[in-house]
Amino acid sequence: MSKATYKSAGVDLDVYQQSMAKLPRLMHRTFSPRVMKLDGGFAGLFQLDFQSPLFRRTYDNPVLVSCADGVGTKLKVATETGVHNTVGIDLVAMSVNDAICCGAEPLFFLDYVAMSHDDPEMLEQIVEGISEGCLLSDCALLGGETAIMPDLYAHGEYDLAGFCVAVVEQKHLITGEAIAADDVVLGLGSAGLHSNGFSLVRKIVFEIAGLKVDEPVDALEATVGEALLAPTRIYAPAVKEILNHYKVKNVVHGISHITGGGLEENLERITPNTVDIEIHPDTWPVPPVFPWLAQLGEIESDEMKRVFNMGIGLVLVVSPFYAKRINQIVEAAGFDCYEIGRVVDGTGRVMEKKS
Numbered sequence: 001m002s003k004a005t006y007k008s009a010g011v012d013l014d015v016y017q018q019s020m021a022k023l024p025r026l027m028h029r030t031f032s033p034r035v036m037k038l039d040g041g042f043a044g045l046f047q048l049d050f051q052s053p054l055f056r057r058t059y060d061n062p063v064l065v066s067c068a069d070g071v072g073t074k075l076k077v078a079t080e081t082g083v084h085n086t087v088g089i090d091l092v093a094m095s096v097n098d099a100i101c102c103g104a105e106p107l108f109f110l111d112y113v114a115m116s117h118d119d120p121e122m123l124e125q126i127v128e129g130i131s132e133g134c135l136l137s138d139c140a141l142l143g144g145e146t147a148i149m150p151d152l153y154a155h156g157e158y159d160l161a162g163f164c165v166a167v168v169e170q171k172h173l174i175t176g177e178a179i180a181a182d183d184v185v186l187g188l189g190s191a192g193l194h195s196n197g198f199s200l201v202r203k204i205v206f207e208i209a210g211l212k213v214d215e216p217v218d219a220l221e222a223t224v225g226e227a228l229l230a231p232t233r234i235y236a237p238a239v240k241e242i243l244n245h246y247k248v249k250n251v252v253h254g255i256s257h258i259t260g261g262g263l264e265e266n267l268e269r270i271t272p273n274t275v276d277i278e279i280h281p282d283t284w285p286v287p288p289v290f291p292w293l294a295q296l297g298e299i300e301s302d303e304m305k306r307v308f309n310m311g312i313g314l315v316l317v318v319s320p321f322y323a324k325r326i327n328q329i330v331e332a333a334g335f336d337c338y339e340i341g342r343v344v345d346g347t348g349r350v351m352e353k354k355s
Contacts, residue, residue, distance in 0.1 A: 016117035044142035069094035088129020093163035093232035103174035104166035106139035116153035168269030176254040176270030184323035189336030190313035204297035254317035276346025
């Protein structure tokens, strides 16, 4: 009888070391001067402030903001297509887009990758996307964990989780409490599905419609896989530009990341009980992936609006006097921006009002 080894249990430490050797360059490209090197250490080190006087923040009362999230069953589509570098961007986006809703600056990101078996090439693709997402967010990929669990995941499957830490000066914390009647609601365009509703998406596309990931879809000018794997848009650059432009005045009264629950449920999370938010649904273009899905699955309009972002990935509720300028700043940062509603006196509801 042969002696048991870790390799015979499904974990090859030699291949694992090969995987780990591919990651440092992807991490180092995201490092800022605030990252402190600790080669061979058991944790990542990050200075809250810069040592250099030129870049020093000189915080008065900093508040740390933390977020954790995953990518969900969108990973099933990545596995089916063999394309793994975009879901890493999704992973960063889901946490970073939550953190910036408080007006916070993303500082660093940690990832957790759980795999069925050692696969250096697949892991490199995944972390390449995570690294790219961190670059887009201007935060450091400070560390993470890769776990090989052959008995927990089917061969070739994996799961991702991500953790973001950000910081905001307490006097500039954005909570939604400042939202007032006459404020303007600005919507930033999404890239499509982002990372929500994929259990429904996969049921419609692969079970009901019987489509394959490599099938072209004329209405989307892409294959099924390409359309479904379009990465979540990271809005940190736009929010950073706005907050840097208005360093003294608090002109942004509320920010909402539009994920599962759609516009209504996510906006209600930041709406005070003294006002309502009226959304004008015909003020932005809906990406073609949504009507395509609705038609394929015969989904009711209300269900679509509750499950998906329907073309708006982030909402800013801003002072009406500054709305036009903020719109310009957002567009200059490379994002589509639409005036999608107004704040009126009310009781904390979000509702559609057709023009």
